[in-house]
Amino acid sequence: MAKKPVITAKEAAAMIPDGATIMCGGFLACGQARAIVKELVARGTKDLTLIANDMARAVGPKGEEFFGIAELIHNHQVKRVIATHVGMTPEVGQQNTEGTLEVNLLPQGTLAECIRAGGAGLGGVLTPVGVDTLVEDSPFCLGRQTIDGKDYLLMKPIHADFALLGTYKCDEYGNCWYKGTMRNFNVVMATAADTVIAETEYLVPVGEIEPENVHTYGMCVNYIVEGDRK
Secondary structure (H helix, E strand, O other), X not given: OOOOOEEOHHHHHHOOOOOOEEEEOOEOOEOOOHHHHHHHHHHOOOOEEEEOOEOOOEEOOOOOEEOOOHHHHHOOOEEEEEEOEOOOOHHHHXXXXXXXXXXXXXXXXXXXXXXXXXXXXXXXXXXXOOOOOHHHHOOOEEEEEEEOOEEEEEEOOOOEEEEEEEEEEEEOOOXXXXXXXXXXXXXXXXXXXXXXXXXXXXXXXXXXXXXXXXXXXXXXXXXXXXXXXX
């Protein structure tokens, strides 16, 4: 296996054009590719579709704010959000009410499974979650099916142009280790995008990460960015 190209956060952001669909791992600020996002904000890349668990706004113990991908929302660089929870980011609701931002909310497990299906090349996901709710009106719902007397929703697989991963350690072959909660959506998103960029706190030699600690295999990663140590 060849070593993966190591690029800067600025170079990574320059690869992402206006109108791109981006998957961003993370629970709030944990496990997010913050250096790349910061450069996207600086470039003013616009008309983005963001796929994430949440929009990442968090308030620290002293009242300080960490925007993460929410700063892209704040700057009106996003046209569409696909997420499970946006309550920590009031700008999402405000812009949706104003008609400048499309918001698609899915149950957390459904979003994860739709992304997994996108990465696995499956045609969809059958889930009982959301039957007789607003989820049936989602653009990702293809209809209802009854199997053995039980109703299910058929949900579309989800794929992206880019996946931005926030990792703790990454070796030169692109094998990634996520520390604790950093694992979240990053693992499944790494399989479901055309281009995968792993931002890591520590770039280490091959062999330093124990095989059982490899959560994303290097075969899924296209580029590595050395980010700031959190």
